[in-house]
């Protein structure tokens with residue numbers, strides 16, 4: 001059923017400054033798309049079935065622009081290292097386990113189940129280098145009804161033997177086979193996923209660029225995250241003026257290649273200009289950047305330049321799958337950044353992080369992340385009645401509290417692209 005009405009307290013972003021709230025309002029869904037938000041239901045829609053959520057809070061589904069599914073198994077552990085040591089000590093060891101499909105089955109069951117029950121409706125997800133395990137992840141995600149991009153990771157250098165592809169040719173051959181096999185999915189789409197420049201030879205990036213052009217694929221990777229990593233890229237790519245150029249020289253940095261780059265904590269001006277001009281999406285992952293001592297990205301500056309910015313949980317450098325928590329952490333880190341070392345970039349507001357978590361990141365998927373007319377209807381319903389309070393609160397106050405508490409156990413219904421994923425009533 002894709003024609004219906006949802007009733008409740010409706011909250012969504014129009015712009016990064018404008019949070020719209022309609023109390024006891026109606027969202028009309030026609031053919032899976034939003035046909036408007038109304039204070040009073042127009043007569044023409046009165047005959048449609050209505051999900052009445054009464055005093056509950058309804059927001060657009062949240063978008064996680066950067067998350068590593070295989071790392072979910074060790075979230076919250078091994079947080080005492082910086083990026084490069086963390087990768088070698090914890091991450092690569094865990095990712096190698098996905099050569100074993102039995103292990104992958106167990107781990108991906110847990111990941112997909114938790115993602116399904118979270119407030120996230122869309123995600124850009126990294127798998128591992130393993131084709132079969134990545135297909136298994138896609139299959140499990142497909143069953144949830146969520147929509148996502150999933151990438152088989154490419155890495156053919158500077159990686160431990162047990163997690164390094166034989167050479168560029170083999171890596172791309174495997175990737176093309178994976179692409180063919182992933183055509184069977186409807187909700188889950190493939191995204192090219194060179195891990196990051198240090199893990200990929202020039203030949204590999206060049207061959208991946210060929211695949212990108214042949215199949216018109218989007219790309220996801222990492223950029224300017226941690227100081228040690230940035231120095232290493234400088235050594236590895238002597239001809240480039242910035243890290244971003246190491247992708248751009250193979251046409252995998254925006255323009256005709258839809259691109260998500262995670263982090264951009266230390267991007268120099270040249271890189272920022274390129275991202276702005278070429279409409280590269282930035283996945284801001286504040287918890288990860290704190291945990292790996294990477295720093296704090298100047299996100300307000302990116303927003304003021306009207307750049308494309310969304311939020312990522314970056315499991316397992318981030319510990320929580322909750323995009324609500326990423327919103328709060330983004331605000332908190334931006335305040336510390338402003339207070340401690342850069343007064344030229346102001347802290348983020350709640351309106352801004354709400355925008356980034358919905359419409360900002362949602363744009364990577366098309367018309368996603370808002371209840372404005374024509375948007376694909378992704379919605380999450382929260383029941384905050386169990387949170388006791390001694391006075392009456394406005395819907396906006398309740399929304400802020402709900403975000404700060406980041407308790408996703410209070411979700412009572414979830415819709416993706418007009419389809420019901422689950423609902424209690």
Ligand SMILES: [Zn+2]
Nearest residue numbers: 068222262314
């Ligand atoms: Zn990452």
